[in-house]
Amino acid sequence: MALLPPPGSHVHLIGIGGAGMSAIARVLLGQGYRVTGSDRIASDLAAALVAEGAAVVVGHDAVNVAGAQAVLVTSAAAADHIEVQAAREAGIPVYKRSEIVGDLTRGKKVIAIAGTAGKTTTTAMIAHLLISLGRDPSYIVGGTLPMTGLNGRAGVGGEFVIEADEYDHMFLGLSPDVAVVTNLVWDHPDFFPTPQDMENSFVQFSERITPAGQLIVCGDDAGALRLARTFTERRGGRRVGIYGGDPQAAGSFDSRALIEDLRVIEGSPAFDYVPTGAARMTIRLSVPGRHNALNAAAALTAVRTALDDRLDMPRAAAALASFGGAGRRFEIMGERDGVIVVDDYAHHPLKIRAALEAARSRYPRHALWAVWQPHTFSRTQALWDDFIDCFSDADHVLVTPVYAARESPISGIDGAGMAEAIARRHPDARHVVSFDQASALLLREARSPAVIMILSAGDAPRIGWMFLGT
Known part of the structure; x- marks a missing residue:
């Protein structure tokens, strides 16, 4: 059941200048909503949203939610936030990100990228790949996508690429068709008191994959590999794929994409991408670091899966070579x-x-x-x-x-x-x-x-x- 009112309705965002909320605001604007928002300080992101059609005020006040038909609140806001209280007193529904991302992505093939590290860059790479291949995906990324200058957009294509944040269980509002887990290492101790608490949350995320969907994990990361093995025990008809440089990563997986001959050329990684059922392809990146070779392998594997293995690999390799990174990432x-x-x-x-x-x-x-x-x-x-x-x-x-x-x-x-x-x-x-x-x-x-x-x-x-x- 949809929680958001229909397009054309007024939605107010508390903390609209943050990376996550600003991206959601852009998707809402693209879907035809009237968007207002507030934040405690002025920012370039907030100013950009005003130019795109949102009404943004600096400072929080009860009057800011007047007339809204739904209020979305950032995870950083306290439960007694003045605008949250005002909305509830006025009978306006208040939602967290986890409660509305399902509405935002409904009707699309959802590609969700989770993990302690690498999810922003991998999400940006996937969006960059799909756009370069002539598709028009919707996306929500934790950093700016250089080719569009935006961190969120409502496209008309069939895919929705979304950074699946574990904090505040945001990713448990998604039902991904393709779920990528880049790694699984303890973080956010304020929300996950123990490493096991965080791992349990990722297990719940994997269980939300659609019946015909696929989990893709990095075989070089112990936590992600552990998640994949857990998933294989309860996957039903869902598939499991792994990527990375370790050919010995053990488990009963449906597909593998190996990174071979990883080297550095002019300060950036190059490697051979060797997927199950397809020819070897040399990939050369513009962004530095071994971790970006892993991110690129994740992106290629996710897009191949989303497109049912109908991926033009030479075009994909050229697209990755042109990828310049995501905002605030190197x-x-x-x-x-x-x-x-x-x-x-x-x-x-x-x-x-x-x-x-x-x-x-x-x-x-x-x-x-x-x-x-x-x-x-x-x-x-x-x-x-x-x-x-x-x-x-x-x-x-x-x-x-x-x-x-x-x-x-x-x-x-x-x-x-x-x-x-x-x-x-x-x-x-x-x-x-x-x-x-x-x-x-x-x-x-x-x-x-x-x-x-x-x-x-x-x-x-x-x-x-x-x-x-x-």
């Missing part, structure tokens, strides 16, 4: 005096390690500066030991104060303590108390040739802009 901010500044959303040890490895492979003769803003106190505390060990590719590490997001401080968990712990294993790890101090230090010490990696899911990219003088 995104070049600029260069100053031979020092390159890169913005990356990495905020989990798995993501940080991958981002730094990518930087090292792209710029092997550059000094590598990692500027890390820990994201949430709960994650910093729960993954403390993993964070300490993920900076080995960096020559220099700067740690800022923790970005609290929705959380209150935890005693003993802070940037200074983390920097001190990293410094016990790393030759140069320092704490910076402010963005001003960080940018001043970089201006003083970073010398060409060098790369500064801003690793942050918060507001630390400001350090990069300060360094660049913009």
Whole structure:
């Protein structure tokens, strides 16, 4: 049963300037809804939505929901949010993302991409592939798709590509025809108190795959492979496929897509893609890092599956070669005096390690500066030991104060303590108390040739802009 009112109705989004909510707003606009929204601060995303037809206000107030026929609320909003309370008092239904994504995707072939890391880039790759192949998919991505400049769109084609976020069980509102799991490593300890809680959620996600659908997992990741083995025991008529570089990944799977002869050419990965039932194809990427070879293999496998193996592989290979990444994923901010500044959303040890490895492979003769803003106190505390060990590719590490997001401080968990712990294993790890101090230090010490990696899911990219003088 549909929860959203019909197209043409007024839908209000709380937190409309966020990555997830702004993408939903764009899909709603494309489907013919009247969209309003509010956020606590002005942003480029919110301004873009206004230009596209939404009405957006800065600040939250009960009057903002007046006249709405449905209210969508970001996971970051508190239960007692003033607009949520006002909507409920007025009898306006209030929904989370998990409750309405089924309505947004209804009638489409749903390709859902989940995983601790890599889901934004893989989602963007799949959308990029389908568009390049002449299709017109709908999509929701956690970062901007370079070829369209948008993170969400309602297309007229038969596919809906969606980043399936595990946080707040968003992905449990989907019924995917093709479900990709890039990896399964514990994250979001504020929502999943234990690794098993998170794994159980992914099992529930896999059980929502349609009866004729397919689960596709990375065979190189222990958690994803464990999920695939669990799924095979209860899959019914549904299929299971794996991709990756490990030919020994054990299990009863319907298909495999191997990555062979992985190498680096001019700073980016190239590999042979060897799928079941199709010819070997050489893939060369423009985006750096071994993890992007895995993401590309996932994207190819998902699109082949969605198109019932009717994929023009030479065209697909050319499309992947032209893929320039997703917003805030190894995104070049600029260069100053031979020092390159890169913005990356990495905020989990798995993501940080991958981002730094990518930087090292792209710029092997550059000094590598990692500027890390820990994201949430709960994650910093729960993954403390993993964070300490993920900076080995960096020559220099700067740690800022923790970005609290929705959380209150935890005693003993802070940037200074983390920097001190990293410094016990790393030759140069320092704490910076402010963005001003960080940018001043970089201006003083970073010398060409060098790369500064801003690793942050918060507001630390400001350090990069300060360094660049913009």
